[in-house]
Amino acid sequence: MSDLDDDARDVRTRITLRDHDQLRRTLVRIEAEGWDGPTGRGLLEFVRQDMIRRMVVGLGLRGTAAYEAEATGWAAAWEALNAPRLAEAELPWSLVHAAARRAVLGELLAARYATGVRRAWEIRNATRGSGCDPRVVPVDDLTGITEGREATADGASGLLDAALSLLRDRLVELGWDDLALDAVVDALLDARLTVGSGGACTGWRPLSADIGVAPWRVRRLAVALLGGPQWPGMIARVVREGAGVLESRTGRAALESTVRRRWRSPLLQAERAAAVTPADRGTSTVRAPS
Secondary structure, three states: OOHHHHHHHHHHHOOOOOOHHHHHHHHHHHHHHOOOOHHHHHHHHHHHHHHHHHHHHHOOOOHHHHHHHHHHHHHHHHHHHOOOOHHHOOOHHHHHHHHHHHHHHHHHHHHHHOOOHHHHHHHHHHHOOOOOOOOOOOHHHHHHHHHHHHOOOOOHHHHHHHHHHHHHHHHHHHOOOHHHHHHHHHHHHOOOOEEOOOOOEEOHHHHHHHHOOOHHHHHHHHHHHHOEOOEOOHHHHHHHHOHHHHHOHHHHHHHHOOOOOOOOOHHHHHHHHHOOOHHHOOOOOOOOOO
């Protein structure tokens, strides 16, 4: 490894997405050194590995689509970093992140609809909220799905797919963006976003930054879907009890808590919904969220 590579690595270890003043100082040094200097190389490597790659993984892209999205997102970030007045912006890192995220989302849509990026955005905007989803499953994903289902003789994979589809539709109705929702579900399935037996949720802060969704929403959605202490979670409930769970008081409360900031956590909101009111006494047997 050359001295220049060592310098670039040292620069990368000192960069953070939350320090906007540091980015301004870094851009000043790059203006003097050029992008081929250690500061420029370190910044670009940081953007590629610590911003773009995490973003691509968080959105669930794999194979060729992931490589294309990483390259596109990196190019978009580099263009944003070269914007003449970036250093004067109040939150320059946010502008770079937004530019990269839109580029990566464009590649995700292109893979989803098997078309160019511009046309993919047109399809998404035209069909959003219409109930129509003309997605095309990429070959790489189709192969994985086929192999997974062939290896699952008891049909568990099919039940999970059906439950997630029902939950996805309900959450989109409540106001979740479908792309952000897909990213959270992918993170749950890949165990990058988890809820422990004690109720502790991990992985929600970096994922929220990658997909541009408030951290509290990502955390509540993870708890609502996976469950926690004395709460099986909506995925398990839909698989076990069927679609009717989505219309139950506890199910509606748990999912709606992921979009209402002033509400409590899914578990506590479900407990409130399950509480027996005076009018219910004598007619209801519900005592606690099931």
